[in-house]
Amino acid sequence: MTHAEITSNKYRQKFEFIDFRNGKIFDFAVLLICCLSFGFSCIESSVNIDSFHWGFMYVQALDIKRGLIPYKETFNGYGIITSLIQNLSLTFFGERMISIGIMTGVFYATSIFFSYKLFLKILPKYLAYLSILLIFLLHAYIIYPWPNYYSYTFLLLSLLIIFSTNQKKYFFLAGLFLGLSLLSRNSSIIAIIPPFLLFFVYNIVFKKTERDTFSKIVFFSLGFLVPLLLFLFFLINHNTLNDFLIQNKIMLLDSARNITILNFLPRLLKNIFTLQGETFNPDSRLFFFTIIFVWNLVTLFYILYQLLLNKILTKDESILIVFCLVTIFGYLNAIHYYEVFRLVNSSSLGIGVIIHTVFRMSQRLKREIKIIIILPLISICFIWGNSIIFSETSSVYFPWKLDVLTGKGVMTTEIGILKGKILSKKYYDFYQEVYQKISENNHVPYIVNYTDDSVAMVINNLQRVQISSLSSLYFAGVEQAYLNEANKIQKIINAKKAVILSIKDLHIPGYKVVFIKPWVYGEVPWLNDDKWDESLYISVPENVVLK
Numbered sequence: 265m266t267h268a269e270i271t272s273n274k275y276r277q278k279f280e281f282i283d284f285r286n287g288k289i290f291d292f293a294v295l296l297i298c299c300l301s302f303g304f305s306c307i308e309s310s311v312n313i314d315s316f317h318w319g320f321m322y323v324q325a326l327d328i329k330r331g332l333i334p335y336k337e338t339f340n341g342y343g344i345i346t347s348l349i350q351n352l353s354l355t356f357f358g359e360r361m362i363s364i365g366i367m368t369g370v371f372y373a374t375s376i377f378f379s380y381k382l383f384l385k386i387l388p389k390y391l392a393y394l395s396i397l398l399i400f401l402l403h404a405y406i407i408y409p410w411p412n413y414y415s416y417t418f419l420l421l422s423l424l425i426i427f428s429t430n431q432k433k434y435f436f437l438a439g440l441f442l443g444l445s446l447l448s449r450n451s452s453i454i455a456i457i458p459p460f461l462l463f464f465v466y467n468i469v470f471k472k473t474e475r476d477t478f479s480k481i482v483f484f485s486l487g488f489l490v491p492l493l494l495f496l497f498f499l500i501n502h503n504t505l506n507d508f509l510i511q512n513k514i515m516l517l518d519s520a521r522n523i524t525i526l527n528f529l530p531r532l533l534k535n536i537f538t539l540q541g542e543t544f545n546p547d548s549r550l551f552f553f554t555i556i557f558v559w560n561l562v563t564l565f566y567i568l569y570q571l572l573l574n575k576i577l578t579k580d581e582s583i584l585i586v587f588c589l590v591t592i593f594g595y596l597n598a599i600h601y602y603e604v605f606r607l608v609n610s611s612s613l614g615i616g617v618i619i620h621t622v623f624r625m626s627q628r629l630k631r632e633i634k635i636i637i638i639l640p641l642i643s644i645c646f647i648w649g650n651s652i653i654f655s656e657t658s659s660v661y662f663p664w665k666l667d668v669l670t671g672k673g674v675m676t677t678e679i680g681i682l683k684g685k686i687l688s689k690k691y692y693d694f695y696q697e698v699y700q701k702i703s704e705n706n707h708v709p710y711i712v713n714y715t716d717d718s719v720a721m722v723i724n725n726l727q728r729v730q731i732s733s734l735s736s737l738y739f740a741g742v743e744q745a746y747l748n749e750a751n752k753i754q755k756i757i758n759a760k761k762a763v764i765l766s767i768k769d770l771h772i773p774g775y776k777v778v779f780i781k782p783w784v785y786g787e788v789p790w791l792n793d794d795k796w797d798e799s800l801y802i803s804v805p806e807n808v809v810l811k
Contacts, residue, residue, distance in 0.1 A: 333504065440488065442487075556617075
């Protein structure tokens with residue numbers, strides 16, 4: 265084989281989508297994991313009973329699909345890109361809650377595949393596959409249609425482009441995808457921007473080809489700014505920049521309760537090392553992220569120490585710097601709630617760092633010691649594999665119910681938002697009764713929501729009044745920020761033109777309560793506390809004639 269042929273083969277192998285010539289079995293296994301993850305996400309989208317998180321994201325996408333201007337005419341909680349993508353899912357799969365779960369499942373499965381391609385930059389295929397298997401066992405499928413799944417996928421794509429080519433024009437694309445990552449979840453800025461800034465500083469300071477490095481950074485920065493500037497133009501053009509700032513402030517205050525600049529780091533470290541903060545079902549999965557954090561921190565300091573000794577780093581070590589930075593800063597996405605799904609979608613590259621360093625160290629060890637090292641890993645795979653479905657863990661709070669999947673689930677063709685779902689009988693009965701009660705009063709033109717139940721709010725497609733009601737969850741801060749619209753909703757209530765959802769009897773003159781039923785924890789979760797059950801009250805004008 266000539267030198268030209270060898271070079272050509274190396275080039276094709278580097279850039280082909282999947283290399284089926286070497287390690288085909290591991291490529292196939294990773295694709296199988298991606299397909300399994302997507303399939304599991306589709307099942308979760310069908311059987312979950314979480315009206316709180318799923319309804320919140322669904323309504324934001326639905327409003328955009330129906331032509332409302334984000335921020336100006338509807339509330340947007342996390343990021344415009346997530347809402348736009350989920351809006352497309354409603355177009356492709358129908359205006360139903362399951363649709364946004366299918367799209368989120370696509371993104372999570374894609375992020376697993378991108379992780380595999382990134383691990384191949386520092387690991388042989390069998391170890392890259394092992395890293396992916398661990399990610400899958402940690403968090404097999406989506407639990408919410410949350411922006412973390414979208415933001416992390418774009419971030420991984422940005423990294424994959426950076427490490428796959430030296431051509432400056434592709435750095436523009438890398439920056440573009442990082443911009444999309446930020447716009448998928450605005451609050452992720454503290455987690456995703458610092459790693460890239462530090463990596464570029466490292467390249468400028470320690471790389472010899474400073475001119476080429478600087479031009480790549482310029483291209484990357486231009487790409488990054490394009491979606492941000494387009495979004496800024498959209499906000500200014502629709503005179504909604506102030507609304508954007510108000511709504512992000514409201515979300516920040518709501519999610520960052522009791523978190524300050526002074527206590528956020530001690531709070532995060534407490535979560536990492538004690539698992540006693542804002543965590544759910546702490547177990548070995550969550551503890552593994554303590555190991556990931558410490559391991560990546562030590563690895564990063566070791567590499568930096570080598571730099572201080574004027575050692576020239578290998579390509580693998582340069583990539584490890586980025587993986588460590590992304591992993592460590594990724595924990596900032598879990599300041600408010602320290603959860604596996606947040607950590608997997610921000611810091612799972614750290615698994616590859618662990619596998620890489622163990623592999624490097626094990627090359628100097630005897631066979632017996634290698635076996636001793638691998639036995640705990642095999643054990644943890646069996647433990648996690650045994651609880652991947654039908655088990656309540658730190659990765660899945662409300663697992664699938666076997667009876668629902670094997671014939672006792674209920675489906676509806678009447679309630680549009682719930683079409684395609686296989687529901688537990690109690691969940692179905694709750695919303696069927698809500699649907700019927702609101703339908704009996706469907707000639708009342710408006711609905712006002714003072715609860716966190718998004719499904720009940722849009723179940724009959726009554727017109728919502730203003731941004732504080734357009735928000736799929738009730739935020740008192742929204743009404744305080746939009747006083748004119750708060751006055752408008754009060755006038756509509758006074759005119760007896762609204763169906764009102766609340767968590768208690770509001771005793772509004774001219775209205776009567778026609779429905780009282782608790783959101784029982786475990787049956788309609790997250791809308792109450794597991795220690796007591798709040799109830800949904802539906803109030804209607806007294807002069808309404810019931811069917």
